[in-house]
Amino acid sequence: MVEALILPLVKIVIVLVAVLVTVMYIVLLERKVQAWVQVRLGPMRVGPHGILQPLADVLKLFVKEDITPARADKWVFTAAPIIVLVPALIAFAVIPFAGDLTLFGLTIPGRIADVNVGLLYVISVAGIGIYGIILGGWSSNSKWALLGSLRSSAQLISYEIAVTMTLVTVIMLAGTLSMVGIVQAQLAKGWWFGFMQPVAFFIYFVGALAETNRAPFDLPEAEQELVAGFHTEYSGMRFAFYFLAEYANMIVVSTVATTLFLGGWLAPFPNVSWLSFLGLVPGWAWFMLKTFGFLYAFLWVRATFPRYRYDQLMRLGWKWLIPLAILNVVVTGLLKVLV
Amino acid sequence: MIITTTHYMLLSAALFTLGIIGVMTRRNVIIILMSIELMLNAVNINFIAFSHQLQNVVGQVFAVFVIVVAAAEAAVGLGIILAFYRNKETVNIDEMGLMRW
Amino acid sequence: MQTDAPRPMFDTDELVINMGPQHPSTHGVLRLILRLDGERVVSCDPVIGYLHRGVEKLSENRDYTQIVLLTDRMDYVAAATNNLGYVETVEKLYGLEVPRRARYIRTILSELQRVASHLLWLGTHAADLGALTVLLFGLRERELVLDLFEEYCGARLTYNAMRIGGQPVDVPVGWDKKVLAFCDVQEQKLPEYEQLLTGNRIFMERTKAVGVISAADAVAVGLCGPPLRASGVYRDVRKDEPYAAYEEMEFDVPLGVAGDTYDRYLVRLEEFRQSLRIIRQAVQGLPEGPIMGKVPRLIKPPAGETYHAIEAPKGELGYFIASDGKSASPYRFRVRPPSFCNLQALPQLVKGHLVADVVALIGTIDIVLGEVDR
Amino acid sequence: MAEAVAFYICAALILGFGALVITAKSTVHSVLYLVADFLCVAALYVMLQAPFLAVIQVMVYAGGIVVLYLFVVMLVNLKRPPEAHSDPRRLGRLGVAMAAAVLVEFAAIFALGWAKPASAGGALSPNNVEQIGRALYTDYLIPFEVASVLLLVAMIGAIVLAKREL
Numbered sequence: 001m002v003e004a005l006i007l008p009l010v011k012i013v014i015v016l017v018a019v020l021v022t023v024m025y026i027v028l029l030e031r032k033v034q035a036w037v038q039v040r041l042g043p044m045r046v047g048p049h050g051i052l053q054p055l056a057d058v059l060k061l062f063v064k065e066d067i068t069p070a071r072a073d074k075w076v077f078t079a080a081p082i083i084v085l086v087p088a089l090i091a092f093a094v095i096p097f098a099g100d101l102t103l104f105g106l107t108i109p110g111r112i113a114d115v116n117v118g119l120l121y122v123i124s125v126a127g128i129g130i131y132g133i134i135l136g137g138w139s140s141n142s143k144w145a146l147l148g149s150l151r152s153s154a155q156l157i158s159y160e161i162a163v164t165m166t167l168v169t170v171i172m173l174a175g176t177l178s179m180v181g182i183v184q185a186q187l188a189k190g191w192w193f194g195f196m197q198p199v200a201f202f203i204y205f206v207g208a209l210a211e212t213n214r215a216p217f218d219l220p221e222a223e224q225e226l227v228a229g230f231h232t233e234y235s236g237m238r239f240a241f242y243f244l245a246e247y248a249n250m251i252v253v254s255t256v257a258t259t260l261f262l263g264g265w266l267a268p269f270p271n272v273s274w275l276s277f278l279g280l281v282p283g284w285a286w287f288m289l290k291t292f293g294f295l296y297a298f299l300w301v302r303a304t305f306p307r308y309r310y311d312q313l314m315r316l317g318w319k320w321l322i323p324l325a326i327l328n329v330v331v332t333g334l335l336k337v338l339v
Numbered sequence: 340m341i342i343t344t345t346h347y348m349l350l351s352a353a354l355f356t357l358g359i360i361g362v363m364t365r366r367n368v369i370i371i372l373m374s375i376e377l378m379l380n381a382v383n384i385n386f387i388a389f390s391h392q393l394q395n396v397v398g399q400v401f402a403v404f405v406i407v408v409a410a411a412e413a414a415v416g417l418g419i420i421l422a423f424y425r426n427k428e429t430v431n432i433d434e435m436g437l438m439r440w
Numbered sequence: 441m442q443t444d445a446p447r448p449m450f451d452t453d454e455l456v457i458n459m460g461p462q463h464p465s466t467h468g469v470l471r472l473i474l475r476l477d478g479e480r481v482v483s484c485d486p487v488i489g490y491l492h493r494g495v496e497k498l499s500e501n502r503d504y505t506q507i508v509l510l511t512d513r514m515d516y517v518a519a520a521t522n523n524l525g526y527v528e529t530v531e532k533l534y535g536l537e538v539p540r541r542a543r544y545i546r547t548i549l550s551e552l553q554r555v556a557s558h559l560l561w562l563g564t565h566a567a568d569l570g571a572l573t574v575l576l577f578g579l580r581e582r583e584l585v586l587d588l589f590e591e592y593c594g595a596r597l598t599y600n601a602m603r604i605g606g607q608p609v610d611v612p613v614g615w616d617k618k619v620l621a622f623c624d625v626q627e628q629k630l631p632e633y634e635q636l637l638t639g640n641r642i643f644m645e646r647t648k649a650v651g652v653i654s655a656a657d658a659v660a661v662g663l664c665g666p667p668l669r670a671s672g673v674y675r676d677v678r679k680d681e682p683y684a685a686y687e688e689m690e691f692d693v694p695l696g697v698a699g700d701t702y703d704r705y706l707v708r709l710e711e712f713r714q715s716l717r718i719i720r721q722a723v724q725g726l727p728e729g730p731i732m733g734k735v736p737r738l739i740k741p742p743a744g745e746t747y748h749a750i751e752a753p754k755g756e757l758g759y760f761i762a763s764d765g766k767s768a769s770p771y772r773f774r775v776r777p778p779s780f781c782n783l784q785a786l787p788q789l790v791k792g793h794l795v796a797d798v799v800a801l802i803g804t805i806d807i808v809l810g811e812v813d814r
Numbered sequence: 815m816a817e818a819v820a821f822y823i824c825a826a827l828i829l830g831f832g833a834l835v836i837t838a839k840s841t842v843h844s845v846l847y848l849v850a851d852f853l854c855v856a857a858l859y860v861m862l863q864a865p866f867l868a869v870i871q872v873m874v875y876a877g878g879i880v881v882l883y884l885f886v887v888m889l890v891n892l893k894r895p896p897e898a899h900s901d902p903r904r905l906g907r908l909g910v911a912m913a914a915a916v917l918v919e920f921a922a923i924f925a926l927g928w929a930k931p932a933s934a935g936g937a938l939s940p941n942n943v944e945q946i947g948r949a950l951y952t953d954y955l956i957p958f959e960v961a962s963v964l965l966l967v968a969m970i971g972a973i974v975l976a977k978r979e980l
Contacts (some may be wrong), residue, residue, distance in 0.1 A: 038576035076842065117943060120869040127877025131849060134881070138842065138888050143457045147479070147795070153881065159878075175944060215570060216642055305644045307570025309796045310479055314852075347862075350825045350921050356916050358965040361836030363909045368888055369841055374849050376879070377832055380855050387876050391862040399867050400954055403946070405938045406874050407961040411968035417886045421911030424890045428834075436841045 011112050021308045023055035023247040030299045037303040039181035053269075054074055058240070062204050066236035069140055076139035081234065081241030084132030088248035091125045094118035095255045096137055096180045112181065118179040119171065122256055126211070129245065130156050133230050136242070140233035148229025150312055156211055158317040163207035165325035166200040169332045170260045173197065183264035192268075194261035199328045201261045203321050205297070208253040210317065212246065215302035254294040262290045349389035355381035368423075372416050379409045381389050445504065445677055453627035454482060457799065462491050462500060467564065467802060468809030470783075479794045484787040488780075491813040499773040504530055504739040509771070512598035514777060515811040517560050520553040520589070523602040523751040528683055528747040529759040530604045534741040540607040540685070541729040547685040547722045549592070549601060549618065550750075551715045556585040556807075557753035558708050560714075565705070565803035566637060569646050574636050581629055582620050591615055616723045623716045630712055647701035651789040651801045654699060661785045665755020665778050666711065668706040670696030677751040682751075688725070689718045701804045708806075728731070740768050752804050754778040775814060779807040820861055826855040841887045847882060852876045866943045 003265055028043065028050065035042030068077055094116030096111040130153055137149020163261045170193050171177060174185035186192050209216040231242045258264060265283030308316065354377060361374025383402045390398025460471040469490035475482040495514060501509045511522040524546055531538060563578030586596045591612055593601040601608070637643045653663070658671040668675055676693045678686040694710035696703030743765030749758035755778025762772035782805040789801045831851035838844040852875045915978035950958050 034572070038573050039580055040576060073842070076846070079846075100895070113840070115865065117865050117869050120866070120873065124869045124873035124877055127873055127881075128849075128853075130881060131846075131884070134884055134888070135842070143455065147457075150885075150888075151479075153885070157878075157881065178739065218570070247933070303573050304636070305571065306637070306640065306646060307796075308642055309646055310794060312642075312645050342818050345923060346821060346825075347858075349920070350858075352916065352919055352923060353829055357829065357832040357836060359912050359916070362872045363912065365836060367841060369883065369890070370836065370844055370848045373883060374836055376875075377835060377851070380852065381876075383867075384855065384858060384942065385863045385911065385963065387859055387864050387867060396949050399864055399942070399946055401948070402864075402867055403955060404961055406870060407965060410874060411964050412958060413882055414865060414968045414972040415975070416970035417882055420890065421886060433893055437896065 004301040006109065008112060011108075012093075014098070015112060016089065019089065019248060019251060020090060022251055024058065026247050026250065026295060027052050027243075029295075030302070033296070034303045035209070037300075061237060061243075064236040066238060067233070069142065069233045070138060072112055072233070073139040076135050078238070080132045080136035080139060081238045081245070082132070083135065084129050084245040085241045085248070087125045087128040088130060088245045088252060091122050091252045091292045092120050092255070094179050095252075096183060096259060096264055097255075097287050098302040109180075114178055114180045116181075117177045119167060119177045119260075121158075121177075122252070123167065127160065127250070127253070127339070129249065131144070132242075132245070135172045136234065137230035141229075142233050143258040145230050145232045148232065150220060152213060152230055155213070155217065155313060155317075158216075158314060159207045159321070160208040162203055162321040162325045163211060165322065165329055166197075166207070167260065168329050169197050169200045169325075172329070172332050179259050179264075183259060183266065186263045187266055192261060192263040192266075194263075197261070197323065197328070197332070200332075201257075203325050203328070204261065206321060208257065209298065209301065210313070212249045212253055212297055212298075214250065216305040216307050218302075218307060221333070250295060250298060251291070254291045254298075257294050258287060262294075344388050344392045347384055351381040351388070354378075354384065366431050368410040368420050369417075371432060372413065372420075375412070376409060379405055448679050450487065461529075465580065467807060470802070470807070470809055470812070472786075472798065472802075474790075474795070476795065479796075481790050481793055481795065481798060484784055484798070486786055486791045487807070488783070488812050491809045493814065495762075495814040496543070496773050496775060500770055501593075503768050504741070504770070508602065508604075509598070509600045512600055513570060513810060514775065514814055515557075515625045515754065515757075515779065515808045516597060517808055518553050518557040518753045519597065519599045520601050521557075521750060521757060523599065524550050524684065524758045525748065525752065527602045527604050527749040527757050528750065530739065530741065532748050533746040533761055533763060534604070534739065536605050536735060537733050538606055539726050539730045539733055540631055542731045542733070543685040543725050544722050545607050545611060545731065546602060547689065548726075549589075549599075550684065551587060551722070552585050552619070552716045554715045554753040555712060555719075556582050559585070561708065561753075561803075561806045562633060565800075565806075566643075568799045568803040569612055569643065571636060571640075571643070574633055577632060577636075579627070581626055582613075584625065588615070588619060588622060591618070593701065603732070603735075604739055606730070606732035608732075610731050613727075618728060619723050621622060623720055626712070626716055630709070630742050633710065644702060646800060647705060647804075649698070650701045650793060652698060652700045653747065653785060653789060657788070658699065658785070662781045662782055663755075663785050664683060665751070665753075665806075666707045667704055667782055667785070668755070669693065670707040671699035672696055675756075677749050677756055682747075684767075685722060686718075689721050691718050696801060701800055704804045738768055742763070745772070749776070752778055754811070755782060777811040777814065779805075779809075779811040781805050783812055787801075817861065821858075824854050824858045824861070827851075828858070845884050845887055848883070849876050849880050852880065862890070864942070866946055 015255040021125060031053075032042040032050070034040075043053040046052045046056045068074055093112045094115050096109075096114070098111075098333060101108045133152045133156070134149050135143040135149075137152070140146075170182065174190070174194055176185065177180060182193075189196070209215075231239055234242060265287045266280045267283075267286055269278060358374045358376075358378035358381060361377065362371050365371055365374065384407050386398040386402040386405070388398075390396065390402075454551050455476045455613055457476060458471060461469040471487040471490065473485040475484075493513070495510050499510055502510065504570040508523055508526060511526045512519040514522050528535075529712055559578040559582040563575035563582075566572075566574035566578075566763060589599055589601070590596050592615060593599050593609065595601075646704050653661070653667075653671055655671045658668050658673060663671070664675070674693060674695060677683070678689075678691075679693055691714045694707045694714065696707050741761075741763040743763055745760065745762035747758055747760045749756050751757075756776070757778055758776035760772070760776070761770045764771040786801060786805060789805070790798050793801070828851055831847045834846050834847040835851060838847060853872060856868040856871040856876075859865070899923060923937065
């Protein structure tokens, strides 16, 4: 009973809360990092060094008026933010946050579920979120939002291909679709796949930026061009849902990158004897560290680069990343057969 | 209560019927195409159910092929609709008598 | 087929959208009516006048001395050059002699103003392309210029820093050293912007071959200032019809080759360096002497009319003043604002480009709506 | 018991959403119901121990094909006055024939069906990604290749049809 029902429930609650808190503080971190890059201070007023700023933001979004534009499709307009948020959250179900933990004599696997098609599950769930973006843009009955949502969906679909191709190389190396299996395969090989597949890792990173609509691929919500893209007409809590979903998606792609390319919860250099003290740090801490490292790269890129133009983005995706990813699959396959 | 393959077959038949009704009654070509997707899904349910009953993977393999066909159908069908809409500004199937003589 | 059905909003042919007057990147209250084919601009109609305050008509009911502060409000990010253009026009109309020291101070102020204005342009242009960091870097240095202005005349935005016949105040003690120090700082910071933009692949892709305008077209459409020079036309009022103390200064006029957005960026970046060069020369060669010429209590120029132009940061800023010789205010007052003339090129520039480029092109012609609408 | 509850819930949702697909007034709503319907079908696949197919269903159908539908609906159907969208008498005679066929089908299921429940513990394990892959690349290699050619043809066809000028 405990293992079948209560434990998963507790884990789900822990993961959900952790994700939401992380989202709140990623927003703060983003503002801080950007401020530091831009010789500013960032939020400083709410709490010491703005540490309570996320709470204030959430409070503000809660009490703001929730506006539905006239002639909007009310039903779809309300559903769209939820459709975006839910897939972003349920994707965490198969992410292995840690190895097996032992607590009170119970062996607790450090994940909610280990599905044997885990990786495919993440990809397919990520594909659902796009509906929220398209529908949100369409239902707000605004041309800017519509343009934004069209851009966004075209972008997501094209970059999903490249990203999925990179995942195929990882699957080829690991020989399994299970997220836990992939981490264990990295342990068995003695190398993180990020080192064995640098090209795939790079393409994944670029694709991840594009799929989460982050700079320099933040065209769908490019505020200098499309005002705010598909969520131009949203306000209050419904806007907060979009906001949450964007950052939750960032965390999803970061955790997937950590699992696939950076060895998940494994400590680095397990074979270097004088670095063995690194193994003392618990697995979940390594996992969080790696995820945050990846997330930091997102913020760093945003503070540094200008934005691509729509046609350039498409060209980059279709003419460079996808062929490169396919070539990478072919080369990996050849090496696997020959070596 | 045990769920048998027959249950799945009945569900599939019902879904298939819904698809047929859609094709027969609606005028919007897009909805007609969607009804066809419903029918393809009904077929897939049957495939998987039998695959489960016979403990044979072939049913699933064919379901994959059905999905492939559905994708191809959607791509070409929607392409035709778009091309037609551009010329005639309508998606009403009764107005699509271009090839009829 | 229903013939009376309303046309669908998202036609596969054309989409008309309103960019502005409330839009994050139209630099004020510019409104563009864009006809789009997909995301490609078929035609662009700028609608102006949202910031019209009637500066020209107001001026015809003010004393000549009072008009100086109205000119502040035109190009409000480059008030000093506006002042300069106006006071020199009146001086020309009246035949007043301006002391050499005053002319030097004016040169310093107008070049500092050019640096400040270009910094703001650089920042907003980069921000329009998504590079927010450059904006903050630019504002950081602009702050130093504003501090210098504040020390000189007490104001940070609308200076009212010039008078007909000379300068109202002399430079504060130690100000010249601070100006030189600022020049050094600015010189060091320039590579920082270049590092973020000049060689950046994304920036180059966004700007190269975007909004190309040939030299002949640029002249035909009436471009002026940096956009004109970026098309390879040698035209700089400071060189062609020197005013203030520019005759005694040594500087180069950077020219572009391709006439695209990237060249306009490079030209303005080089103008930073030339401006700093001029400031250094002017500060080091600042002559002694009076700062105010002989000016009668009531300025009442003789009947006649005159046109005088200066090189404002955004281009050729000209004033036309007609006096009837009887009243103490102009009979006719007319401004040729560079932003307005450059804005005329926008429809031609954006045609065939994408929506995203419209933003880049509004940024590249560097308009201030206060000046366009007056 | 739990399986039965899950099945009936799924079945009800599938049929309910299916009915909404063909009756919804707005085409966009119709597309939305179609997505929901496909997601429920995916849940059914999970119950039938075909998780791979379930994921493929979500990925290809919900994440790909229906997005295409949505795109076209948005491009085509925006702000058109609601035309008489449903015409029950359209294709009436064919309908009668079809109804007869369906009745025969149901009768056949009832007469010949009621087979034994699925025999668990056969050759099919829930972890069957490998099995599907093996079948696809060995016994069904030719159909697989034909299917990929079909996709290629469809892709080219769609591009040719949708592109305004070539």
